[in-house]
Every structure is written in structure tokens, then in C-alpha cells.
Amino acid sequence: MAFQRGDQVEVLNKEEGFEGSYFPAYIIPRISNKEYIVQYKTLVQGDGSGPLREVFSTDKIRPKPWDIVATDFCLSEVVDAYDNDGWWVGKIIRKMGSKYLVYFKSSSEKKAYPLHWLRVHQEWKDGVWEYSKK
Incomplete structure (x- = not known):
């Protein structure tokens, strides 16, 4: 899937301790057909100077999921x-x-x-x- 600058996405983190987590981000520029720079919505630089930006391959990026209203959840869901x-x-x-x-x-x-x-x-x-x- 091709993303455009400004698209809201989620980035899959597979690092140890972060398995199964997705972080909200925006697409900044595309580097190649397989890599993008993303800017996180919630994560900041280590020195606190601004939003964290990282390079990710397309297999680690997905569009922002649909907003589905849930009023309850079931056991094992x-x-x-x-x-x-x-x-x-x-x-x-x-x-x-x-x-x-x-x-x-x-x-x-x-x-x-x-x-x-x-x-x-x-x-x-x-x-x-x-x-x-x-």
C-alpha cells in the first residue's frame, strides 16, 4: 500500500518488550517504495525536543483502523x-x-x-x- 504525506497510520513495534503493540503516527516523506519516515503522535525524542521520527518499512506500517464503537466486550475477545x-x-x-x-x-x-x-x-x-x- 502506498501512503501519502500526512496519512494517519499505526506502526507495528516488534522490539523485545513491545511485541504486539501499535503506535499512532503520521507519514512524513516517503524514502522509497518500501520505506517511509513516520512521526509519532505520542512518542517524543529522548531529550524531549519534539515528536520522535523513525524510518519504517511498509510491512511495519498500517492505516489507522476504523473507529468502531463498542459498548461491551465478551470473555476471550x-x-x-x-x-x-x-x-x-x-x-x-x-x-x-x-x-x-x-x-x-x-x-x-x-x-x-x-x-x-x-x-x-x-x-x-x-x-x-x-x-x-x-
């Missing part, structure tokens, strides 16, 4: 939880009052989130968004 400036893929393992306990396979952690910090998990496959929530 795969979701994205917003934490540490990005979206992390996890699974609902319990509902606790108004919060959902989410299990993250990549780190074996469990953490409770209110509904507004969760979203329907979507996968970008062959240029189409796929999701299980109807």
Missing part, C-alpha cells in the same frame, strides 16, 4: 488496550465492575482497563480491515 502511548493486543479474561481484565500473551501480564481505553481489535490483511466484532 481479542481487543486493543491503550497503554504506554500505544495500542497493545490482548484478550479479555474477566469483567470486574466497569473494568475489563486484559491478558497480554507477549508479556504474560494482566491489567484492568475501563471500556474507553479499549477498542475492537482489527487486523490489516491484504489491504482490508478484518475484525470479529459485529
Whole structure:
């Protein structure tokens, strides 16, 4: 997929400790047919001087997912939880009052989130968004 300057995207991070996370960003310029410079919306330079920019290959960049309104989640449903400036893929393992306990396979952690910090998990496959929530 070809992106244009200013497109809202998410960048997949596969570094140790960040597996299964997507960070919101904008496309800055295209370097080649396979690489872009992105500017993160939420991450800043180490010295705090401004937004962090990095080069990514197209296989690590996806368009911003659709906004799907969810009023509830079911047990075992795969979701994205917003934490540490990005979206992390996890699974609902319990509902606790108004919060959902989410299990993250990549780190074996469990953490409770209110509904507004969760979203329907979507996968970008062959240029189409796929999701299980109807």
C-alpha cells in the first residue's frame, strides 16, 4: 500500500518488550517504495525536543483502523488496550465492575482497563480491515 504525506497510520513495534503493540503516527516523506519516515503522535525524542521520527518499512506500517464503537466486550475477545502511548493486543479474561481484565500473551501480564481505553481489535490483511466484532 502506498501512503501519502500526512496519512494517519499505526506502526507495528516488534522490539523485545513491545511485541504486539501499535503506535499512532503520521507519514512524513516517503524514502522509497518500501520505506517511509513516520512521526509519532505520542512518542517524543529522548531529550524531549519534539515528536520522535523513525524510518519504517511498509510491512511495519498500517492505516489507522476504523473507529468502531463498542459498548461491551465478551470473555476471550481479542481487543486493543491503550497503554504506554500505544495500542497493545490482548484478550479479555474477566469483567470486574466497569473494568475489563486484559491478558497480554507477549508479556504474560494482566491489567484492568475501563471500556474507553479499549477498542475492537482489527487486523490489516491484504489491504482490508478484518475484525470479529459485529
